[in-house]
Amino acid sequence: MAELDRVKLLAARYRAATDRPYLASALYSLTVVPSSRVPTMAVDRHWRCYVSSAFVAETPVPELAGVWIHEVAHLLRDHHGRAERLPAADQSDRLRINVAQDCEINDDLLADGLALPDGRVEPRAFGLDAGGLFEEYLLHLPRSATCSDCGSGAHGTPGDWEIAGSGGPGVSPVEAEALRRHTAEAMRGHQRSRGTLPAGWRRWADQVLEPTVDWRRVLAGAVREAVAWAAGAVDYTYRRPSRRSAALRGVVLPSLRRPLPAVAIVVDTSGSMGEDELAEALGEVTGVLREVGAGGNRVTVLACDADVHAASRVTSAQQVTLAGGGGTDMRIGIEAALALPERPGVVIVLTDGYTPWPEEPSSARLIAALIGEDAPPPPAWVETVRVTDRR
Template identity: 70%
Template sequence: MVSSERVPTMGVDKHWRCYVSPAFVERTPVDELAGVWMHEVAHLLRDHHGRAGRLATTDHHRTNLAQDCEINDDLVADGIPLPGFRVVPGDFGQPDGKLFEEYLPHIPPTPMNHDCGSGAHGHAVPWESQDGHNVSPVEAEAIRRQTAEAIRAHGRARGKLPAGWKRWADQLLEPVVDWRAVLAGAVREAVAWASGALDYTYRRPSRRATAMAGVVLPGLRRPLPRVAIVIDTSGSMGEAEVNAALSEVEGVLAEVGIRGNRVTVLACDADVHTVARVTKTADIELAGGGGTDMRVGIRTALSMPDRPQVVIVLTDGYTPWPDENPACRVIAGLVGKTPPQPPAWVEAVYIR
């Protein structure tokens, strides 16, 4: 706690110091002071300054208002009294229960009338100080987890929690990672690994050749890998999930410069039905609908004249796998709620 004549009401910095105006304390009822205290602490618990740093906007006042909307709807739902200057989602025609990132596009430029500090929007403000104890990132995370566990225990005891606080506690204690980000990361990493192979070429002479008159030295090149996508088209596969995963793979490959004749798609159930080099998802024909054996698709991909360095298998996982690593990177995009675990040499991404 930092007593400050410069802060208008209360605010927090990203080092978990809370600045309090003595004049504001004098004129504000105790129950409303408790509400403001909970509001400011919520900025820190919900890592608002960290999340704000990942946004493209530079209007930290609008960001602060959106964050206030995320917090205050839960405080109001829990019957916590707040001063008259409170901001709620309804002020901007928005429903309760959303994250501040969702509220932000709906908040117009508004004159600055309250600033919660860098602990909210991440920008240092004049009334913040460098003196006093800093809460380290490790301590901050421990405080968040302890608070989330207490909120859960409170909910079990009383049977009622504001939706926003329950969602925050659940996500902190049981984080859900977006499968798209995991799949994209796995594909990028595999492509980078395969691209790391260097080869010599006389099409690009070595820069050292000028030092050796009469000798042509080859240069080095880093070729783009070839990628095979084996799609499980058995009857147990949902077309919507397969298309979603395929679109993600297609987007990542295009982003790293792999497309056209470097990507081969194989539709496979217990047999390979189609093999095609495609330039866009719409070109793919998903033939099949029988049993499932992805070994056939992987074997066919690796026996092609242009052998792939990366094989991506989109399947529900109910398939036999090769007995050993086929000497290339294999990524399995596993579709469904409870797909079985593939062998350890397969990089598994669970597509929920």
């Protein structure tokens, strides 16, 4: 193997970091590993960059700078982590995954005016639009799609030319997350001062700094946890005598029971509520309650604006009648829920947040599902999930 021209290689990295200063910390975190077994450059998940000396010798510095940015983009965008979340059938074809990932990266790099070597992969080569994520591109690529192997830092499958394990120089997963956040913040600062950043990088930085959390998953977790908490209370019952009674002649001992909690759902039916979001949130809640066994006659739904209009036992969202449409005071609905013949252990309030709240917590677990991104928060003691229209 010819000796690696480190001066040229590092000059290209310096150029990349100078021209795109928001990437400097990430670029200088890469450890160079000379290798004759990679055709160009590649990275592993430990931020080691494997470099072919022949490729460096034949590639101009401006294009080498573009390849530096291309490789670090795989790591910043956590391509290996995202690849591991693909269906098992897709994970086996690492080079096809690599093609899709290169499409995601290169359209941004070319839009940013970077020089890349000939043979680069672009979405338009497959009749695809720019600006997509690699998971989207993967659905439309032919099975024959292939490219140069960018390493396990891209597709997640280690090559036989990679250093085994995390031993030696490299970046830990915790350090990698810190680098991603630092880079995203630097991009935000660059955008504020100069206003120039490719759309894909802007989207990536926004996701790192303000991650979109699936409200359905958060709401489901909150409901499950609250039901489990309420069901944790145990009581004694003589309906089923304790097995220990057999040891005591003439004495009947009660057994412990773990009752399934009653659940009340207070639905804000005031005029300011959006019907579609409300119906979707109600459907999610009733679905979760069925999963944890708190369905049937254990769930009561109360429609409320400034007064309680209806209270009914339901098994699905389709059975709910949403009456009302006036002002808003969820305190009345919560009080009505707590006054039901069977006091609920969990009260879930679906509202846009424009309502007064009780001044202090009760013995029941209270969850507020706030409809809309701008919904004002309830008191701190109320468990809160924001229901937005983000998909």
